[in-house]
Amino acid sequence: MTHSAARPVLAVEDLSVTFPTSHGAVKAVSGLSFTLSAGETLAIVGESGCGKSTAAMSIIGLLAMRSRCHVSGRVLLEGQDLMSLSAQAMRGVRGGGIGMIFQDPMMALNPVFTIGWQIAESLRLHRGLSAGAARRRAIELLDLVGIPSPAERYDQYPHNLSGGMRQRVMIAIALACEPKVLIADEPTTALDVTIQAQVLKLIERLKTELGMAVLLITHDLGVVWEVADRVAVMYAGRKVEEAPVTELFQAPAHPYSQGLLRAARWQDDASGRLPEIGGAVPSPLRMPKGCSFAPRCHRAMADCALAPPGLTGGARQVACHHPEPVAA
């Protein structure tokens, strides 16, 4: 819950991702900056298409591989700029320095190999372990992520496991080489609510035990409340607010964050109606000149349409011309 002042493990500075399309350039992420310290969880929240997954993919350099997109800015892992690394050095970082888990654990495991083999593969690749040593370590990892009788499970195939178990296997693979940073892209979206809680607790426990930093990408505010230390809210490719989780939940400063929270807590609303945010996200091809949220904002004034608001500094950041007054 406390914002540690330690040197950040991961620092993202002014990250922008632009996709060229036949209708013109689309900016999926613009000017995203954040830092992440060891033992800390930062959640990036936002609705579908706000650029949160795109940002996560560009951090580990997976975007440029297939799509012809332009990524600018700097990504520093323990002070080393990942953008300047060669393709081969970057492969060493992926899985070695930064681990990643995905939304759908069924799809993210190769159906034709045993789960143990898939964990051991990562160890052989990055650590150069022998087959026997990789097997022993893989069984340890299965045990670490809370899979019962790991030695027997080692030889099972993904389809023999439940969704929650598969996500545990994914976590074991991501953790195989003891990464400094774990990027979790919607890790619980495909799971039952009861399993969600177990997986979140597991990530939380491993973060403390292994001293990792966790970057959690999600649209589920309940998940954010459970595990995050800090929250960054993204809207239409920009970070609109960043704050420690309790502060953001108690007193959101940006009108968009307010709208999200109201919608998430609608059951508490006396009227029993879902308080939605009016309007829709602007098309990325026709972004407003000013604040991208202005057309939907109940606090918008004339100056909101003129120039995009900058972020205020400090631990409590907000990008709004007329933020909600926050009690200090």
Next chain:
Amino acid sequence: MSALAEFWRRFSLNAAAVVGLVFLLLIVAAAIFGPALYPVDPYDMIGRPSQPPSARFPLGTDVSGRDILAGLIGGARVSLLIGLVASFGATVLGVTVGALAGYRGGWTDAVLMRLTDFFLTIPSFVLAVVIIAIFGPSIVTVTAAIAVVSWPPVARLARAEFMAQRDREYVQACRALGMSGLEIATRQIMPNALPPVIVVSSLLVATAILTESGLSFLGLADPDLISWGYMIGVGRTVLRTAWWMPAIPGLAILITVLCINLVGEGLNDALNPRLRQR
């Protein structure tokens, strides 16, 4: 091992495939052990020409007085060997081209697929004849020619499989683990893409045997080797007086090709993921 047991269970559901497999194994056994059990040299002129089947020559003799049963057994070796090696070569070539095209996409895909289309537009038998005419008839050139004309369908299939697999999330996960493109293509996608390819290349064996028979019949195969097609070619001149002479190797080709097709169907049932629900 449970995967293997499951494979056999699905394969054995297809009764025709099991029958085909049994007969195919008998033919293979005849090719391997036949010369030891029936030690007659198929190249040796050991009797009066064009004899009907008798106790001494169970299937008779051909126009040069060679034992037809010995020829049939020797020919099984040649036909099966050419069929297997040619379809293996075509599979390796086709999978390499298809995997590269499907995984890389872009201009690699465009160039390789236009090349594949080029081969598909030429009648394969005619192309094989041309290749053998250029390089001369020997068992190596015949096998190579059959492989060269058979790979395009395999390439198209492998390409489709690799295209379908490369955007799956597990491939993305492998990239996130720092695997290189070559590792992902050969170690992760290949095992997922192979089952339909195995089915098609099993059927290629049958086509290769037929192509080889056609070439031998036209006298374009290795003149020093007796294959089934060669025996038909030799026997066709006496078709009206000694019908069994071309009919016996013809029947051998028919049965073998039928068995391979039945086994291929069974493999399709056992390996095709779209039929897994049965």
